[in-house]
Amino acid sequence: MRLTFIFILSISSLISFGYNQEDSLRVAQLRSEAKLRIKENNLSECILKLKEAISLAKEITLSDEYINKELVSVLANRYSNIGDFERAIELNLVLKDFYLKSEDYTRYIWTLNNLGIYYNNQGKYKEAKRYFQDGYRFANKLNLKSDQIDLLDGLVHTNISLGEFANAKRSLNNEKRLLSISNDEFKDIQTVYYNYAQATYFDKINQKDEAIKAYKKAIHTAKKIGDRKLVSAAIELANLYLTTNKYKLATEQIAEVFEFYDITSNPLIKDPYLLQAYFINAQALRGMGERQKALLMIHKAEEQATFFHSQYMFTESKFFLDEYRRKNLELGVTLCNQLWEQTNDSKYVIQALLMADNAKSNVLKERVITARMLSGASINEDDKVLRFQLVYQLNELKSSGNKEELIRVRNRLDSLNTIIGVHKTDDEFNLDAFQKQLSEEQLVVEYFFADSLCYQFSISRQSVAIHNLGVLTISEIAKFYSLVSVGTSDIEEFSEVGSRLYNRLIKSVLDENVKINKLIIIPDKSLNYLPFGAIITTMDKKTWSDLGYLEKSYAISYGFSLQSLAQQSKVKMSYGYLGFAPDFSSTSELAYLKNGEEVLSQAKEILGGRIFLNEDATAENLIAHGLRSKVMQLYTHAVSSDSSYNASYIYMQDRKIFVDEIMSLPLQTDLCLLTACEVGLGKNYNGEGVTSVAWAFRVAGAQNVVQSMWKLNEQSSSQLMGDFFTNMSQGQNSSKALSNAKKMYLEDNTISARLKHPFYWAGISHFGKGTSGKSSKSSSSWIGILALLIGTLVYLGIRVIARRQAGRAKEV
Structure with missing residues (x-):
């Protein structure tokens, strides 16, 4: 696809609109600097320049037309270039509405095309096809042949991905027909894209020789005109050579990529395509028996992945990147193991371990560092509260349809994160x-x-x-x-x-x-x-x-990873215990939890601290008071979902708190007890792990989390957890206390043999190194905490009546 933006307004035209000359010149200068960074392939610096230009342009109230056409559209494309498709989509949805309202139909069609590309790159092929089809119909109605070519190209790829090869071939033939009669200035670039789409089609229908020919055509033309599509075509051709063990030919194609980026002169250049290129080169070198060289490529690919992980704002985008990152590190672990077996050098064992650990829980690692930073005294309390409020607003706006306000809040959060240094997450694991x-x-x-x-x-x-x-x-x-x-x-x-x-x-x-x-x-x-x-x-x-x-x-x-275990720290707590128990008696949607007040009152009596019941068990009070308790209990309903990480949530009295919002809580809690069934389940991302509600509380900064893997029996869970708190009252570490409680349960002769089945005791697990729970009160008083677990795990089996429509959800 050709670039979907044009630099229209000159500096003089900006000034002629009557805006402040100095500020207008600064906006134009930032825009020019951003354009220069594009030519230098310095995409991250380009994005920073554009964001600064947009902020200043809005401050001096430049026209929406200028801001959207000259700045926002360029920024959206740059986000897509670095693989942050969620941000690119968010911006393009606003642009789509703006162009349609202003009757700029050419840009409206381009934006539909962009949305199709971004959704396709995310693997959301049905959504992508819908945008391509809408754009094609609009372009056909206006007889815009060049735009029809672009949109047909997108339809080829989405139809291939959906397995609709007849439709893909039909779109490909129509694209070829329109190209044959085109005199458009972008014909050469469109020919590159056509050859690339044709190669992809031949590859998927197993006509490998034809695919190779088409890729070579795309690379030849792209190289002649200096188009970036050379990179993706060379990478795909190298991948094709890998499947037939033609490793030398694969490395030759990757050499084309390295030449395009001129990495010899600019070894520090960052681009998501280089992550793929280094990884493919590593596979080829491994096939050629060059393990040491292959391992060097693995390290280079990991440098790219680490950099872009820190650049992305969207958690979903990070997960998308980390799935590819994981593939690279899997190969790295395999290579290190082979080199260790070959040389008996223990350094390869250490490298393999660090690679394995870096291949999982990276969002958790990053967010735990952020949580620790937000818990520090160096950050203003007002900024902490504002950050949480902005995250909450974002979650609300996602379902409101107010796209412009969503972007405004997103930009505020992004700016606040930059000001307080949230993005600085480069702690080294020792x-x-x-x-x-x-x-x-x-x-x-x-x-x-x-x-x-x-x-x-x-x-x-x-x-x-x-x-x-x-x-x-x-x-x-x-x-x-x-x-x-x-x-x-x-x-x-x-x-x-x-x-x-x-x-x-x-x-x-x-x-x-x-x-x-x-x-x-x-x-x-x-x-x-x-x-x-x-x-x-x-x-x-x-x-x-x-x-x-x-x-x-x-x-x-x-533990979620070695690094998450290493990041556990001791902090000063405001409360010994903090409990929250909303009241669901007035709703038919959720099952009534009847013992909340009794359970939490006993816990408070034993541990000291504070409880929030019924109408006081709100998200607001959780934010205001729940962040610095030694032990925090949430006695409520929850949802676990495998459709998306942020489809899971907990209920407070006033509203739901979704995983993304939980993750933003700057918790300093030693031990978090979750009062919901299956909170250890959730969406499993290949590069992160299981993103459950329990995972979210650890991400937020909870040092240790007790969770359940399935619905538990009331009688057994009461006995088990009563012993757990008794053990903690005697000074046992929380991890050991839970393990000993399970042993005590199995040794208790008063419990029937049938109830010794692991179903009744093995579903409760402890994440973290543990925390000391010794109480200053009489140890015997801890026996009363038995009721706490009736609150903590008794109702793990209660199911929510209502079902979340998006995805398959489990509710309690």
Whole structure:
């Protein structure tokens, strides 16, 4: 597609409108500097210049026509160039309405085309097709042949992605026909795009030789006219060569990309295409047996990914980037393991571990650093409150349809983040320092899937080791989850599957570390749904209470990543305990939680602190008072959804708080107890992990989170958590207290054998290194906290009547 903006107004025309000459000149200068940065491929600096120009132009009240045509449209394209498609879409939706209202139909069509491109790049092909079709119909009605070519090109790609190859071929033929009669000044560029679309079509219908010819045509013409499409065509052709093991030819195509960017003269240049190029080059070099050179390409690709992750404002855009980043780091882990096996050099083990850890929980890592920064005394309290309010406004505006106000608030938040330094998240993880914090009895075990294999890293105070566990299928994990998450499964089948997982996943590393009694598990992918404490070390027992659960031998906690564990810190708390219990008795939509006041009042009596009941259990009070409590409990309903990270939320008395808003809370809470079922479930992003409500509270700064994986039984959860708080009152770390509570539950002869099934006790998990819970009050008084867990987990099984329409949601 050709560039969809034109520089129209000159400096003199700006001044002739009667605006302040000095400020007008400054706007024009910033616009010119931005244009220069485009030529230099310095996209991030270009974006900063354009944002500054837009801010100043609005301040001196330049016309909407100038601002939108000359600045906003260019900014939207630059966001798309760096892969921040959410921001590009947001701006183009406003431009679309503006151009239609002002009857600028040419730009209106271009904007529809842009929206189609951005949605297509996000993988939202149906939305993309709708915009391409709308634009094509409009262009056809106005007989704008050149625009029809652009839109047909977009339809080719979306139809291919949707598997509608007949429609793709029809659009391709129409594009070719219009090109043959075109005398448009953009014909050469459009020919490049046509050849690229043709190559993509041939590739998808498995006509590889024809695809190669078409890609070469696109590259040749793009190189002749200096068009950026050379990059994407060369990358796709290199990918095609990889599939046929033509590694040398693949590296030659990537060399074309490097030449286009002139990386020899400008090695620090940043562009999302370079992330892809370095990764493809690494694959080709690996195929040629050049592992060291391939590993260098992996590191270069990671530099690109890290940079753009810090540039994106939208969490969704970060997730999109991190999925590709993960592929690169998976190859890096595989290469490091091969080099370690080849050389026995331990530096490759360390590199592999750091790559595996960098491939997950990057949004969490970034936001935890932000939360820690926002908790500091250096940031004004008014700025903290304003930031949270702006995030709340954004969530409200997303469903309001007020696009211009949405962008205004987004820009305010972006500016505030810049002023207070939120984007400065370059903390380096120090593995040596992390190891020194571990006790002699602790072992961290991190899992990572790469190249169909499961790797296991064990980190102790003295050493780091890597094990290749081979192929581990999702079906193995899913089978165990189906057995553990219902209370009626067969004991022999359960024992067999649980024992097999123990032998596959962790037995060997525990045999190598016999002094260990505390485990921190960092799962990956399907292992996020595995309660490790319930897997079986021995099979010679015939009752549920006698089985050799891993939980009996080790205090088990979980982490999202090594870096998230390392970022746990101690802060001064305002309250010992803070509880919130909204009242749902007046609504038929949500089940009534009847014991909230009693539960929270007992907790307050024991722990000290403050509670907010009924109409006082509001989001406003959570913001005002809930950020600096040692223990925070939310006794409420919640929703977990696998449709999108921000489709999950909790209910307060006055409104819902979505995950994105939870993430913005500058929490300093030591322990967060979530009163909702399945809050450990959510959308699983390949480059982040499970983005659950529990994940969101950790992102916000909660040091430790207790969550549930399934709906629990009232009787067993009450007993279990009563023991948990009793243990904490005696000074036990919260992680150990929960593990010991599970052991006490299994050893309690007053509990029936049937209720010893892991369904009744293994679904509650602890994330974080733990916190001390010793109370200044009498230990015996902690027994009263039994009622707290009736509030904390009893109602985990209560379901919400209403269903969220967008995506498949689980509500409680």
